[in-house]
Amino acid sequence: MQDTFSPSVRPNFGFGAGAGKARGLLTSLTTDMKSAEEDAYNYTPNVSLALPLGMGNPCLPTQYHTLQSSPVISVSSCHQTGYDLQNENHPVSGYYLPQGLRPNGAPALESPRIEITAYSQYPENEVEESRGEDHIIKRGVNSIVTLTLPNADGYRDPSSLSPASSVSSRSCNSDASSYESGFYNYDNSPQNSPWQSPCVSPRGSSSLLSCPHAAGPATGSPHHSPSTSPQIGAMAEEVWPAQPRGSRPNSPSCSGSGGGNTGGIGKRKYSFNGSSYHQTYCSPIQSPTPSPHGSPRVSVTDENWLANTNQYTNSAIVAAINALTTDGVVDMGEGIPIKTRKTMLDLTPSMSLKVEPGCEELGPDGELCHEDYPSHLGLKKENYGGGFLDVPQHPFSWPKPKTYLSPSLPALDWQLPSCSGPYNLQIEVQPKSHHRAHYETEGSRGAVKALSGGHPVVQLYGYMESEPLTLQLFIGTADDRLLRPHAFYQVHRITGKTVSTASHEVMQSNTKILEIPLLPENNMRAIIDCAGILKLRNSDIELRKGETDIGRKNTRVRLVFRVHINQPNDRTVSLQVASNPIECSQRSAQELPLVEKQSMNSYPATGGKMMLLSGLNFLPESKVVFVEKAQDGHHLWETEAKVDKDSIKSSTLVVEIPPYRNQRISSSVQVNFYVCNGKRKRSQYQRFTYLPPNVPIIKTEPTDEYDSLGTVGLSIHSKPFYGQPRLAPIMPVTEPDTCLVGSYPSCPPRHAVMPPSSPSSSPTLHDLSPVAYSKCLPNSPTHAAPPGTMVPPIQETPCCPSLAHPSSPDHNSSLGMLHSQGSPNHLNSPGPQGYHHSIYANSSSSSSPVSQPSTPGGPAESSFVQAYSPSQSASNSAPDGESAPSLLPEDAAPPSMAITVKQEPQELDQMYLDDVNEIIRNDLSTISVHTHA
DNA sequence: TATCTGGAACGAAGC
DNA sequence: TTGCTTCGTTCCAGA
Numbered sequence: 010m011q012d013t014f015s016p017s018v019r020p021n022f023g024f025g026a027g028a029g030k031a032r033g034l035l036t037s038l039t040t041d042m043k044s045a046e047e048d049a050y051n052y053t054p055n056v057s058l059a060l061p062l063g064m065g066n067p068c069l070p071t072q073y074h075t076l077q078s079s080p081v082i083s084v085s086s087c088h089q090t091g092y093d094l095q096n097e098n099h100p101v102s103g104y105y106l107p108q109g110l111r112p113n114g115a116p117a118l119e120s121p122r123i124e125i126t127a128y129s130q131y132p133e134n135e136v137e138e139s140r141g142e143d144h145i146i147k148r149g150v151n152s153i154v155t156l157t158l159p160n161a162d163g164y165r166d167p168s169s170l171s172p173a174s175s176v177s178s179r180s181c182n183s184d185a186s187s188y189e190s191g192f193y194n195y196d197n198s199p200q201n202s203p204w205q206s207p208c209v210s211p212r213g214s215s216s217l218l219s220c221p222h223a224a225g226p227a228t229g230s231p232h233h234s235p236s237t238s239p240q241i242g243a244m245a246e247e248v249w250p251a252q253p254r255g256s257r258p259n260s261p262s263c264s265g266s267g268g269g270n271t272g273g274i275g276k277r278k279y280s281f282n283g284s285s286y287h288q289t290y291c292s293p294i295q296s297p298t299p300s301p302h303g304s305p306r307v308s309v310t311d312e313n314w315l316a317n318t319n320q321y322t323n324s325a326i327v328a329a330i331n332a333l334t335t336d337g338v339v340d341m342g343e344g345i346p347i348k349t350r351k352t353m354l355d356l357t358p359s360m361s362l363k364v365e366p367g368c369e370e371l372g373p374d375g376e377l378c379h380e381d382y383p384s385h386l387g388l389k390k391e392n393y394g395g396g397f398l399d400v401p402q403h404p405f406s407w408p409k410p411k412t413y414l415s416p417s418l419p420a421l422d423w424q425l426p427s428c429s430g431p432y433n434l435q436i437e438v439q440p441k442s443h444h445r446a447h448y449e450t451e452g453s454r455g456a457v458k459a460l461s462g463g464h465p466v467v468q469l470y471g472y473m474e475s476e477p478l479t480l481q482l483f484i485g486t487a488d489d490r491l492l493r494p495h496a497f498y499q500v501h502r503i504t505g506k507t508v509s510t511a512s513h514e515v516m517q518s519n520t521k522i523l524e525i526p527l528l529p530e531n532n533m534r535a536i537i538d539c540a541g542i543l544k545l546r547n548s549d550i551e552l553r554k555g556e557t558d559i560g561r562k563n564t565r566v567r568l569v570f571r572v573h574i575n576q577p578n579d580r581t582v583s584l585q586v587a588s589n590p591i592e593c594s595q596r597s598a599q600e601l602p603l604v605e606k607q608s609m610n611s612y613p614a615t616g617g618k619m620m621l622l623s624g625l626n627f628l629p630e631s632k633v634v635f636v637e638k639a640q641d642g643h644h645l646w647e648t649e650a651k652v653d654k655d656s657i658k659s660s661t662l663v664v665e666i667p668p669y670r671n672q673r674i675s676s677s678v679q680v681n682f683y684v685c686n687g688k689r690k691r692s693q694y695q696r697f698t699y700l701p702p703n704v705p706i707i708k709t710e711p712t713d714e715y716d717s718l719g720t721v722g723l724s725i726h727s728k729p730f731y732g733q734p735r736l737a738p739i740m741p742v743t744e745p746d747t748c749l750v751g752s753y754p755s756c757p758p759r760h761a762v763m764p765p766s767s768p769s770s771s772p773t774l775h776d777l778s779p780v781a782y783s784k785c786l787p788n789s790p791t792h793a794a795p796p797g798t799m800v801p802p803i804q805e806t807p808c809c810p811s812l813a814h815p816s817s818p819d820h821n822s823s824l825g826m827l828h829s830q831g832s833p834n835h836l837n838s839p840g841p842q843g844y845h846h847s848i849y850a851n852s853s854s855s856s857s858p859v860s861q862p863s864t865p866g867g868p869a870e871s872s873f874v875q876a877y878s879p880s881q882s883a884s885n886s887a888p889d890g891e892s893a894p895s896l897l898p899e900d901a902a903p904p905s906m907a908i909t910v911k912q913e914p915q916e917l918d919q920m921y922l923d924d925v926n927e928i929i930r931n932d933l934s935t936i937s938v939h940t941h942a
Numbered sequence: 943t944a945t946c947t948g949g950a951a952c953g954a955a956g957c
Numbered sequence: 958t959t960g961c962t963t964c965g966t967t968c969c970a971g972a
């Protein structure tokens with residue numbers, strides 16, 4: 010949020026070219042805005058510049074401790090590497106590119122921004138840096154203004170956090186919060202928040218020297234960004250006026266339209282051409298100057314904002330101009346909705362609160378504040394007492410992990426690997442695919458459960474220290490874009506007798522994070538029985554400035570787990586894994602067909618075999634459609650499979666595998682199929698691989714649960730729902746964890762550290778090393794990949810080849826990965842689809858010089874991925890040994906596969922998501938047009 | 943009694 | 958513009 014302007018971030022600017030460019034821009038901001046925009050949107054070539062973190066980032070080293078010697082204004086545009094790949098239809102290659110622009114997934118790092126560093130402009134004292142939401146306020150030595158062109162900071166209001174576990178928790182949406190709402194939170198985004206930038210090694214990397222900025226706000230804490238928004242998530246909550254339960258009045262929507270529950274007038278319309286959508290993109294909010302008041306954002310009036318079709322850039326520019334004209338002092342009041350202002354004001358006081366010991370306890374990273382920490386409680390009550398429901402502290406406590414020592418934790422929208430070096434974070438037990446989220450007006454609907462009836466389980470492998478760690482959990486998106494915090498859902502802490510796992514909430518960049526202890530005595534394994542999902546009113550979120558996502562039909566989420574491991578060298582390794590998608594709406598859960606398992610993942614092109622599908626909401630009229638798409642998104646083939654109507658049950662369905670359109674394929678071909686219950690009622694895409702006729706099929710052992718199904722004598726394979734395959738208990742399929750290009754040392758062999766099966770580890774692996782980063786990040790615009798490319802958004806390399814069990818059927822995937830470091834398998838991976846190679850402090854950087862490929866979206870990677878995707882996908886999709894890839898010689902697969910196999914980057918085929926994506930695409934294209942025009 | 947759940951009503955948006 | 962459908966949000970009631 011807010012504070013994103015951390016010194017660390019600056020490094021980006023530090024890049025020679027980038028810096029120079031930036032300066033030029035400054036001088037000609039007014040006139041050159043367009044170019045800036047273009048940069049932002051197109052991810053122009055500055056690839057090198059784009060890499061925020063990379064080696065190029067000089068910042069890292071001294072950033073925290075050293076002041077910059079000279080003011081620097083730089084504009085950098087980073088590329089996102091892999092976003093577009095996923096979009097099949099993006100007219101604009103850069104759809105996702107504008108990172109800053111889009112909260113969606115664009116890595117903050119890549120978003121173009123303008124940073125202004127004023128050295129002595131502000132008395133050190135005057136500069137208060139708040140770590141964004143966090144409460145830490147630091148006095149910055151230098152004031153640096155960072156303007157993120159496109160996005161604003163607020164991904165979501167900090168305020169949006171519902172009071173922890175309290176049932177009556179207030180929604181973030183409360184009026185108070187609205188102020189922030191306007192901004193997309195990119196705070197976390199690397200761009201904005203320095204500390205999060207991977208490249209930075211908090212403690213000392215000499216490399217940083219190169220970055221003048223680094224010194225930046227040394228203010229003591231990298232966390233603090235001068236410009237940071239005053240708001241603190243927690244504070245916001247507290248500030249909110251108490252809202253009677255069930256009353257809608259507070260929601261913006263209500264106020265605006267006086268309308269119905271859903272938000273009447275205020276509700277956004279989904280037409281992209283119209284301005285309505287634009288409204289949300291608002292101003293760049295970050296105030297360049299540290300505002301004592303706490304309002305960090307540069308205000309841009311809505312009118313102004315709206316006027317521009319290129320809101321992102323324009324706003325950014327405007328913000329920059331404002332910043333310049335005001336010397337960084339921005340009149341927050343201007344352009345900010347009354348409501349917002351009010352909130353801001355309210356928040357002001359909270360700033361001080363931020364400086365709470367509790368937060369500090371966690372570590373230098375100001376971002377993380379434990380709301381629940383006892384130490385905080387007192388403060389909260391005192392300060393926020395009125396109308397705020399204090400969340401009871403969790404009775405459990407555990408030794409405070411030292412994981413947060415690193416000031417530069419990655420932003421929540423960063424794509425992190427699930428394994429790195431010896432460590433591997435895995436979801437041993439996936440959550441159920443449906444979990445009805447509760448509104449603030451409702452009581453809790455309980456913790457997310459596992460399919461088996463228990464709860465999700467997460468385990469960290471490879472960690473041998475005695476020091477406990479903290480597992481972070483937040484609600485992430487599950488659409489086809491990069492994984493990022495979900496704007497419309499927050500994790501909700503569940504407490505009670507039935508909850509065995511300690512936890513507490515923390516706010517980071519307007520996203521509530523549940524922190525759960527990972528204890529050595531528990532084998533670094535945590536049962537997630539303390540996490541529910543809170544639904545925020547769409548109207549509340551959509552009305553926020555800068556919010557670009559729409560809530561309607563955007564009801565799918567993923568549980569995102571992170572762990573930060575401090576290394577001896579003071580570096581921090583951050584791992585992340587995301588669960589399978591979870592449908593959170595009541596209606597969807599009741600109406601949409603869901604395929605949870607399928608008896609086989611692959612079969613010869615001749616087809617004809619019966620496949621048993623297991624899931625929910627199957628109807629007599631359900632249809633099963635096999636689809637093959639080209640990389641450009643075009644349908645190459647589509648056919649309706651024969652369904653055995655007699656055997657249809659609500660939870661099982663038997664379908665005959667249709668023959669593939671080409672019976673003579675020489676390599677496996679991945680297609681998808683879905684179950685359709687009618688218009689707009691389709692299941693997600695399920696993967697299926699057609700094998701060359703002559704390929705021997707290896708069958709996996711049927712799982713117990715399906716043994717009886719024998720109707721067709723089929724064994725069911727658990728299927729990864731989204732990107733991640735579900736592991737069958739018996740035959741755990743290792744998801745091909747992909748890593749960013751192997752920059753990072755491969756994960757330890759699973760046998761050594763890992764459990765036999767790794768179900769859901771997210772595919773992420775990226776090299777965090779700075780070097781890798783620099784190389785990777787800058788993907789060429791090409792990355793923007795042709796619209797509609799099926800290539801996974803982010804190219805990941807199989808992260809831990811070793812992860813694949815030799816014994817596991819999945820093995821193939823591992824093979825593929827081995828050969829190609831970037832395997833696209835993440836297609837399935839639920840997790841982050843793009844990884845920031847961010848290991849900010851990662852020691853391993855050296856390990857993989859190669860990191861290049863890992864770059865999401867990097868051209869090279871793309872191609873690479875394509876080539877292997879088939880196999881990978883196959884492997885991914887078919888964990889069971891049947892997948893062709895495993896069978897095929899390593900050499901054999903690649904080339905041909907590239908041609909025949911199309912990978913679906915995202916399996917979100919839900920109509921919902923499609924709709925949303927479509928809208929966004931349209932919107933973007935419109936913007937793009939304007940920009941170029 | 944409080945919490946969890948499932949179901950459904952209500953109203954607005956979308957078509 | 959109207960009517961129907963879809964969806965989000967709130968409310969109710971039972972376990």
